Amino acid sequence: MRVSPTTVATPTSGTSVRKVAVASCIGTTIEFYDFFIYGTAAALVFPTVFFPALGATAGTVASFATFAVAFIARPVGAALFGHYGDRIGRKKTLVSTLLLMGLCTLLIGMLPSADTIGVAAPIILVLLRFGQGFAVGGEWAGATLLTAEYAPPGKRGLYAMFPQVGPAFAFILSSSTFLVTGALLGDTDEAFLTWGWRIPFLFSIVLVAIGLYMRLAIEETPVFRANQAARAIDSAKPGLPFLDAWRHQPKEILLSAGALATLFAFFYMGTAYLTSYGTKTLGFDRPFVLIVGIGAAVAFGAAIIVSALYSDRLGRRRVLMVSSGLAIGWALLLFPLLDTGTPVAFAIGVVGTLTIFGIAYGPCGAFLPEMFQTRYRYTGAGMGYNLAGVLGGAIPPLIATPLSASFGSIAIGIMLAGLAVLSFGCTYALVETKDKAM
Template sequence: MVSGRTVPMRRIAVASCVGTTIEFYDFFIYGTAAALVFPTVFFPALGPAAGAVASFATFAVAFVARPVGAVLFGHFGDRVGRKRTLISTLLLMGIATTLIGLLPSASAIGVAAPVILVALRFTQGLAVGGEWAGASLLTAEYAPPGQRGRYATFPQIGAFLAFGMASVTFLVTGLVMGDTDAAFVDYGWRIPFVLSALLVVVGLYVRLRIEETPIFRQEKVTARQPFREAVRRQPREVLLAAGSLTIVFSFFNMGTTYLTSYGVNPDGAGQSRPTVLVAGIIAAVVAGVLTIVTGRMSDRFGRRRLIMAAGAVGVVWGVLLFPLLDTGSTLAFGFGLVVTLGIVGVCYAPTGAFLPELFETRYRYTGAGLAYNLAGVAGGAVPPLLAPALTASYGSIAIGVLLSAFAVLSFFCTCALAETKDRALATARAQRRLVSV
């Protein structure tokens, strides 16, 4: 109960899902464009191979920015509230993404184009760094006891919806304009970026209609320096939770970005762009369904058990993935992408409740966001940068071994953390206030 009236959980769920969908849509269309057109548009002088490496390097910049965004927005999220901070992250992401869509190519403004691109990509990283923790806290702190896993899946579903939307947008744009035609390279790829401005308006409308979480409102003590308190009081949880989530980022970003590039590469899987994009849409749907199912299961069986199970499967699948893709079969490529994102769905679903449950309310936004985005640096930025060199030196199987290594890390870090599904998020004093409101 807040301000004398009950806030429907469906409104909170929609607000968290819509917001993360928009933010991750903006994030993923960059990854898709980085795989398909950015080497040509922003790095033409480097040639195809070096241009692809440079393009993925700009993609990785956002993962470096994400921990910074987690600390920055986590500070305000823990000091002034979840709602206002989430509105700020949404606006920042929307502005940066729209400007990328309007950015002139390297042939028009020279070296300034990739420099500005990197700056805007860094801004995207700041926004996403502050988004996930706030959206997860929004559902977790509103959810009824025993149902946090169920409702905390809504921000997680947003990531898969966003990937599906990005794939659909590029697929339709490419089919209408001809994805090998100069029109697609010149301006067709820009349409998804500019359209994000309209999505931001929708997201703002939804988020402005919710209120601050009852737990934050009733906790009378806030941390003066949330980052300092989080790293001093719970450094073990921050680091172990980051290690636990490396499988999410390594499998997800390799699946959504690197495999898009690998799929269309004649020396890779050798598939057409429409085929790769359709496979991405199917994989996003499957992963979204698994996220919903697994989130509900985590309320019954616990968060750790499901994440560890996904890690165990990931160890084996990482080694099998690229030999399967290298068969050149369209069916094999689609199956590989579906299983890869399916593993992500199983381990990603419980994290929306797991991370908020690990940290105290006074610095929960910062602690959860920092752990999540440190995992993003290790699991999200490193594999795409290493992948081209590993493939050149050892073949594609080396990438699979790298993915398996992240799965092993995730398994043991999760094993070292405590189960949290029965923990109360509010302090005893705040709980008494909540009951009395």
């Protein structure tokens, strides 16, 4: 006998929606803190510590290449963790992603430099960065599903916003940790490059313990448990979530990847790449660049909250299209503005870039989960999101330095504008989901 999930009695739960929202926010803050400190270190430290023989420019390119490795790993993590998230539950899978991320980050902080162990250092760094990407590939979909599947109808944008603001807190925390570490070491670059940069990585183990406690305290979502109960009654053999997602909804996976590509490009260009551009090309000191990043994180955190709330009223699709439209014009203005070389122009450039990112990031926490069926929702949402990470998060920072060296910084703006046009078109091709029952 076939039984739909809606015919199963509503599962009782001792977990409130607010508790889930807070736990999801704390969890994504910790996961993305670990992910972001790598980006900051890739801009400020790793060219010298792990690629000293390559020189400044090639060392920076190599450093951002290791940064990009994580984005290649993210779809793999989304497929594997999505499988278990759709089979054994969102909560258990999220505990696994948190532990893996914490272990990889801790080991990066303990990794000897290239001067100590030679070529083994960058090789191990790449492997650990792959592990970070693998973990975060399974993190985002699970965290947003926790809140979206608990949220009452009409308020999914509001509750799915909580894991989305985690990256804002994470970026503030990661930049502040590097800022405080640098301040305690004074102007001694040698001490910072030798051991000071390791402190943010080692500190992450404390945050992982907090996140683990929070995640173990919540229960599985009622939507998932109802679906599992229906499967137990249904005699049909369940398929593989990865194959089911690609068989039934390939259009949604591919279009959502294109729709969110600019989101990733603006975020990682606005954080990791502009951190490097501000210090190495424009010549600003490290504390100033980190302080600007903290201010920008406050701005994009506010943009995430506002856009998520408006997505419940106006629709996810419309808000995403506004962000892509703004991105087209801003991308062409950004580098001419930055190249004026003034501190104010740099601050406006970073804040503007990350605010446009925030407008897109707010609604997508509800938008992607709403697109997919419960039985492969973790997998489908994670694949769309993390393929966008490859297209927008891995490629632009990696090719930005060679593009700028060959054609001038305006070439980076043209690349970003082209990506924004793609995102606008893909979003337009998707259907609105805000009123869809999950």
